[in-house]
Every structure is written in C-alpha cells, then in structure tokens.
Amino acid sequence: MPLLQLEHVSKKFGQVVVADDINFELEEGEAVGIVGPNGAGKTSLFGIISGDVRLYGGQIHFVGQALERMHPSVRCRSGIGRTYQVPRPFENMTVFENTLVGSQQGAVLRGRKSHEAAFSALERTGLSSLANRAAGSLTLMQRKRLELARALATQPRLLLLDEIAGGLTDLEVTELTGIIRSINAEGVTILWIEHVVRALLSTVDRLLCLASGALVADGEPRAVLASEAVRRVYLGDRILNEAMDS
Amino acid sequence: MSTRESLSSLDVRRSTHSPLITLVGSVVLVSLFSVAPWIVPAWFASILMNFFILVIMATMWNLLAGYSGMVSIGQQAFVGLGAYATLFFAIKGMSPLAAIPLAALACGVIALPVTYLLFRLRGGYFSIATWVVADTAMIIIGTVAYLGGGTGHYLPGLSNFDPVSLTHVQYLASWSVALVVVIGTYVLLRSRLGLVLASMRDNEVAARSAGAHVTSARRIVFIVAAAGCGAAGAVLAISQPFVQPGNEFSMSWTAEMLFASMIGGLGTIEGPIIGSVVYFVLFQWLGQYGAWYFIVFGSLAVGIAIWQPRGLWGALRDRFHVELLPVGHWVRERRSAK
CATH class of the missing domain: 3.40.50.300 (P-loop containing nucleotide triphosphate hydrolases)
Structure with a gap:
C-alpha cells in the first residue's frame, strides 16, 4: 500500500x-x-x-x-507534518514551547515524553541551545529550522x-x-x-x-x-x- | 553524547524564578483581600467589590479575545443570563449565594449551542453576531413576566442579613468568585489546553497543522468565558439586588472588560488584572469630571493600541522580565547521564 x-x-x-x-x-x-x-x-x-x-x-x-x-x-x-514557505513560529512562545505544541498535540504525547520529543526535535535541528529563547527573536535560518523542528516533533x-x-x-x-x-x-x-x-x-x-x-x-x-x-x-x-x- | 543520555536528564520548569515568590505573594494578597471588608471603610470595600467583578469579566474576555481571537462584543449576554439565572433560583427559594455556581453552569450550558451558530462566522461578523445574541437574550428575558419582565425584579433571599453583614457577604461573594476565576484561568493556561491557546494566539494556522484541535479549544474557551461571565452576573445581581434587563445586559459591561484587557495587555493572565486596577483608579479620579472621563478613557485606549499594543503589563514584562503568574516552560539544565 x-x-x-x-x-x-x-x-x-x-x-x-x-x-x-x-x-x-x-x-x-x-x-x-x-x-x-x-x-x-x-x-x-x-x-x-x-x-x-x-x-x-x-x-x-x-x-x-x-x-x-x-x-x-x-x-x-x-x-502528516508540514512546514510553511514563510515560517509561522509561535512568536510569543519559547523555541521549546513551539516544538512542545507539536509533540503534545501532533504526536499526542504527555508529560515527560512530550518534553523529550520536543527537545529531541530541537537537537536534531541544532536549536537546543536556543530552547528558552522567544521564537519571535530568531533569525530567518533559525525560524526555518524551527519550522522543521516543530513538524518533526509531531513525529510524522x-x-x-x-x-x-x-x-x-x-x-x-x-x-x-x-x-x-x-x-x-x-x-x-x-x-x-x-x-x-x-x-x-x-x-x-x-x-x-x-x-x-x-x-x-x-x-x-x-x-x-x-x-x-x-x-x-x-x-x-x-x-x-x-x-x-x- | 547520545540523544537518549542527554534526554534522560532533561529538566523542564514552569517558571524562571522560585515558585515560592509567587506562592508567598499570593498568600499575602489572598489574606489581605479576605479580611479587607473588616479593616477598610465601607466605600472602599464597595469599590473593591466592583473591581473584582471587572477582574472576573476582563479575565474571561481576555481568554476569548487575547488567546482565541474571538472578539466578542456581546459578552454582556452571559452577564445578564447569569444575573437572571440567580434571580430564577432565588425566586425558587434557593440562597442567591448557592445559586452562583448554578448560574455559571447554566450560562456554560446555554453557550454550547450558541457556539454552533457563532463559529460559522469569523472576524467582524463573529463580533456583530455576539452582539445579536446579547440583544436577543435581553429581549427574550424582558418578555418573561415571572422574572419581572422589562421592569425587573428584586432579588429575594438576602433580607435575612443586616446591612453590615450584607455588605460583607456581597464583598466575599465577588472576591471568592474572582479568586476562583483567576486561579482557574491560571490552571487552565498551565495545562495542555493552555499551550494550545497560546499557540492559537500566535498563529492559528500553524497551531492546526501542528495537531492542535483549534475549534474544540475555541469552543471550550467560549463555554468557560460564558460560565465566568455568568458568575460575574450572579455576583452583580447579589451586589445590586434589583435585577433589570437594561442594567444586566448593558453593553457597558463588555466595554469595560474590553478596556481593562486591552489596557493591561491581551494574552497574559496579569494584563486584565492590571487593566482593572487602571480602570478603577481612573474612574475614581475622573468620575467627577463628567464627559471628560469618557474622553480620557477613549484616548488612553487608542494610545495604548497604537504605541503599546501588548498593553501595560506586556511593556513591564518585556522591560523587567517578570512574571507574576508564570505559565511557560523553561528548559533549565541538561546533563549527560553517564
């Protein structure tokens, strides 16, 4: 199939x-x-x-x-995970929270597992050091990575x-x-x-x-x-x- | 370092500072407000009572507009329905105080079918439709003779209190409902649903494609806000024991909750509370100047919207990095678990 x-x-x-x-x-x-x-x-x-x-x-x-x-x-x-051509970060949330939405909602994970999946997505995309940064302050490259990280956190x-x-x-x-x-x-x-x-x-x-x-x-x-x-x-x-x- | 090793030590905190600071501050404030009617003059207790009613309404309006993008200009529908539900239960022989949670529940139940009508609309159309709902509710209630029709009805069930005790009861009712609403909102925003609401606030399309059930979240928020405003209406009925459609369904309730939320800062828990403080300080100061009161309030709202769209609390938070009621997630440390 x-x-x-x-x-x-x-x-x-x-x-x-x-x-x-x-x-x-x-x-x-x-x-x-x-x-x-x-x-x-x-x-x-x-x-x-x-x-x-x-x-x-x-x-x-x-x-x-x-x-x-x-x-x-x-x-x-x-x-099905997706990124957008013009990045759509949740600007007033931290980078970690952006991927946490993906792991909690998209991958339907809870508690510690959702935290781990969200952080793992940041590690995969090289954003883990920016986890506590507001997503609205990221550069274009970082925003593109965050798009990818958030989609990855949904475990597509x-x-x-x-x-x-x-x-x-x-x-x-x-x-x-x-x-x-x-x-x-x-x-x-x-x-x-x-x-x-x-x-x-x-x-x-x-x-x-x-x-x-x-x-x-x-x-x-x-x-x-x-x-x-x-x-x-x-x-x-x-x-x-x-x-x-x- | 393997991924599994690093993740095993992942430490996620909900605040950048010790929760003790928030806890101690909250305990002090709660204690002070709980004994306030016995230590402050009656006129000030009365102002505080109205302040709490506004805090309830502004907190609920902020959930609607600040988090879910639902700019309701008809929220007075649920203030009015809450007041009338309290009247209904009181006429039936129930204590008006015991009727508060029932009035909130009734408003939540009424709100559910209303969402199926309103959620077909977006933006300005949604806003106008909420106003239609409010006016329709007012007209229907005005035709019910049992509830006093268009002229209103005195709220029974409070006559066994002497004037001083009644003032205390009224104060404690508004204070306890405000406390429940603020704590409830805080708990809600710290939950998984809170994370969804924050993501919807920032970008609804992205929230949806990240797996968030946006419509369900919006429906829950609308029902919660209706119940909260219903509780505010119940407290209003208790504080001004004559329940009348023109007063309870007044558009001015929504204007006040909108003003307080916007001035304080949409999309934060603290914003509506700060905005309510500003509203009451200005109201006390400018009330004697008649029409100037409206001009200053309007100018302030326009100025804030243009120059400080995140509101007063947003400005303070950005400048001093403080959060009184933190709801975020902070990755604190990460060590290898070798």
Missing part, C-alpha cells in the same frame, strides 16, 4: 486552476522533490494534502485512509517541506539538507517543494514538476530536469546545465 496516494486531485480558486487532475503515489521512505514556476500550484498542493486547502475534486489517501473530510489537526496526528511519517532552503546562504542550505537527509534515512518520507535545485538534487531520489496546476513530469531527478516539458515551463537551458554540472 502506498503511503500517500493522490487520484485526480483538482482545485480551483475562482477561475484559477491550482490543481488539475493530479495523480501520483508516494511509497514509505521515499524522498521526493517538487519543482515548478511560481504560481504552479505547489504550495496549494501541500495545502490540499495537509488540509489547509479544501479539495475541489478527486481523492487523497494516506496509509489507505481517505483524507478529504479529515481536519488538518487530525491529518497531522495521523502522520510524511514530512511536507515548503521551500525550506529559500533565502538561506549556501552553507546554511548544506547544513539543512544534511538534516533532511538524516531524517529521511530514519524512514520519514519527504515531499519537498524547492527552488534551490542543488539542495533537491543532493537529497531526493524522485522529482515531480508542476506547471499551471498540472503534473508535467515525474521521475528520476536529472531525467526530469532534462526533459523538454520541464525546460519549457521552468528552468531554461542555462540554469539546467549549471545544475547538471554541479
């Missing part, structure tokens, strides 16, 4: 189509990237999977369970990462991809939207490309990037060649 299964998924905002008959499956333990130009419907697709955006048509199954009528918090508790089986490397320096991207690879190595399935193609290529073993809400490519990352369809809608020859050379 696939971990996640999307069948004929569609969504419109008025006349704007953000998901146009999307079909794909994720197996447990996969690391899959999603690329596509701005407005392709990538973040909306995450919203559809996590429950922030209501489905217009089609079906989504997570571990064989239909998600369409499931509340976002229930989806999280059943194993599927982790949705939305442009988590965006706006970071090369060194920071390298650190973050290392963390994500180690999370995936522990069996957590990764679905990662990213414009930093270098980061994706170092981590994922499968790549999807979205354009105008439609899935235009799905396969081995370098083959997908080299395909005519992707060249046309997204990358252009120069960027593609640079990525392939690196």
Whole structure:
C-alpha cells in the first residue's frame, strides 16, 4: 500500500486552476522533490494534502485512509507534518514551547515524553541551545529550522517541506539538507517543494514538476530536469546545465 | 553524547524564578483581600467589590479575545443570563449565594449551542453576531413576566442579613468568585489546553497543522468565558439586588472588560488584572469630571493600541522580565547521564 496516494486531485480558486487532475503515489521512505514556476500550484498542493486547502475534486489517501473530510489537526496526528514557505513560529512562545505544541498535540504525547520529543526535535535541528529563547527573536535560518523542528516533533511519517532552503546562504542550505537527509534515512518520507535545485538534487531520489496546476513530469531527478516539458515551463537551458554540472 | 543520555536528564520548569515568590505573594494578597471588608471603610470595600467583578469579566474576555481571537462584543449576554439565572433560583427559594455556581453552569450550558451558530462566522461578523445574541437574550428575558419582565425584579433571599453583614457577604461573594476565576484561568493556561491557546494566539494556522484541535479549544474557551461571565452576573445581581434587563445586559459591561484587557495587555493572565486596577483608579479620579472621563478613557485606549499594543503589563514584562503568574516552560539544565 502506498503511503500517500493522490487520484485526480483538482482545485480551483475562482477561475484559477491550482490543481488539475493530479495523480501520483508516494511509497514509505521515499524522498521526493517538487519543482515548478511560481504560481504552479505547489504550495496549494501541500495545502490540499495537509488540509489547509479544501479539495475541489478527486481523492487523497494516506496509509489507505481517505483524507478529504479529515481536519488538518487530525491529518497531522495521523502522520502528516508540514512546514510553511514563510515560517509561522509561535512568536510569543519559547523555541521549546513551539516544538512542545507539536509533540503534545501532533504526536499526542504527555508529560515527560512530550518534553523529550520536543527537545529531541530541537537537537536534531541544532536549536537546543536556543530552547528558552522567544521564537519571535530568531533569525530567518533559525525560524526555518524551527519550522522543521516543530513538524518533526509531531513525529510524522510524511514530512511536507515548503521551500525550506529559500533565502538561506549556501552553507546554511548544506547544513539543512544534511538534516533532511538524516531524517529521511530514519524512514520519514519527504515531499519537498524547492527552488534551490542543488539542495533537491543532493537529497531526493524522485522529482515531480508542476506547471499551471498540472503534473508535467515525474521521475528520476536529472531525467526530469532534462526533459523538454520541464525546460519549457521552468528552468531554461542555462540554469539546467549549471545544475547538471554541479 | 547520545540523544537518549542527554534526554534522560532533561529538566523542564514552569517558571524562571522560585515558585515560592509567587506562592508567598499570593498568600499575602489572598489574606489581605479576605479580611479587607473588616479593616477598610465601607466605600472602599464597595469599590473593591466592583473591581473584582471587572477582574472576573476582563479575565474571561481576555481568554476569548487575547488567546482565541474571538472578539466578542456581546459578552454582556452571559452577564445578564447569569444575573437572571440567580434571580430564577432565588425566586425558587434557593440562597442567591448557592445559586452562583448554578448560574455559571447554566450560562456554560446555554453557550454550547450558541457556539454552533457563532463559529460559522469569523472576524467582524463573529463580533456583530455576539452582539445579536446579547440583544436577543435581553429581549427574550424582558418578555418573561415571572422574572419581572422589562421592569425587573428584586432579588429575594438576602433580607435575612443586616446591612453590615450584607455588605460583607456581597464583598466575599465577588472576591471568592474572582479568586476562583483567576486561579482557574491560571490552571487552565498551565495545562495542555493552555499551550494550545497560546499557540492559537500566535498563529492559528500553524497551531492546526501542528495537531492542535483549534475549534474544540475555541469552543471550550467560549463555554468557560460564558460560565465566568455568568458568575460575574450572579455576583452583580447579589451586589445590586434589583435585577433589570437594561442594567444586566448593558453593553457597558463588555466595554469595560474590553478596556481593562486591552489596557493591561491581551494574552497574559496579569494584563486584565492590571487593566482593572487602571480602570478603577481612573474612574475614581475622573468620575467627577463628567464627559471628560469618557474622553480620557477613549484616548488612553487608542494610545495604548497604537504605541503599546501588548498593553501595560506586556511593556513591564518585556522591560523587567517578570512574571507574576508564570505559565511557560523553561528548559533549565541538561546533563549527560553517564
């Protein structure tokens, strides 16, 4: 049974189509990237999977369970964790409390176990020394790490990462991809939207490309990037060649 | 160091300072307020009594708006219903004091179906709908002849007290309900639900996708706030023993609780209490100047909203890093357990 299964998924905002008959499956333990130009419907697709955006048509199954009528918090508790493109920390709470929400609510842990899971997520993401700091005082890199930590604290089986490397320096991207690879190595399935193609290529073993809400490519990352369809809608020859050379 | 080793010594505290400070301070304050009617002049005890009623209402409004984003401008519905529930039970022969918890319970029960109507709305629409609920409740109560209709009804059951004892009883009723409400709010905010409320206050979408049942938490808060305001209404009925729709369902109750919460600082336990103190100090000082009282209150609220949106307590807390009633989680130390 696939971990996640999307069948004929569609969504419109008025006349704007953000998901146009999307079909794909994720197996447990996969690391899959999603690329596509701005407005392709990538973040909306995450919203559809996590429950922030209501489905217009089609079906989504997570571990064989239909998600369409499931509340976002229930989806999280059943194993879908997500980060947001623009970090959404609980600014007036400490870094530790941010992940504690994830471990108590998402992972449904109590007492000491919830504390341990929350702190463990901070250790995994290199934030443990900032545990008592107000989340509102964090830098962009730290906020991105906190997004990841909070999602990890929910103990997900599927982790949705939305442009988590965006706006970071090369060194920071390298650190973050290392963390994500180690999370995936522990069996957590990764679905990662990213414009930093270098980061994706170092981590994922499968790549999807979205354009105008439609899935235009799905396969081995370098083959997908080299395909005519992707060249046309997204990358252009120069960027593609640079990525392939690196 | 392995993860398991480091986690085995994880130490999470709920306060940055010794809980003894809060405990000793609380015991002193509680003792002082408990004996106040016997040691302060009657006029001051009366001010304190009204202060406690405002603390109850502002604490509840802060739970609604400060933590859950529900800006209710119709909270007087439950103040009024609490007062009338007390009247109802008193007419039935029950002591008005014993009716206080029942009035709170009745308001909580009434609030449950109301949430199914109100929670379909968001933002300003929600606020306006709460006002509609309040006016509807007032109109319905005004038609019940048994409860005095539009002209009101004297609250029975207090005539066996002499005037001095009655003042003491009224004071102790408002003080004990305020104490229960503040302690209850403190316990609630220290609980798992409190963590959810704090996360909702900061970012509702993120709270939901981190697994928090936001709608359930909001429903619980609405019911608790209704029960709390109902208890305030019950105390109000006891303190002004003539129960009348125009007074008990007055919009001014919500204006006062909103003012006290906003001035003191939304999203903190201490804020509404500090705000209530400011309100009563200003009220005593400016009450004699008529309309100036409204102008100064309004200007102060606008000024705070613009320049100090976290309120007076928020400013003090940021500057001096103090918390009188701490609800946070602090990771204190972490040693390897070799």
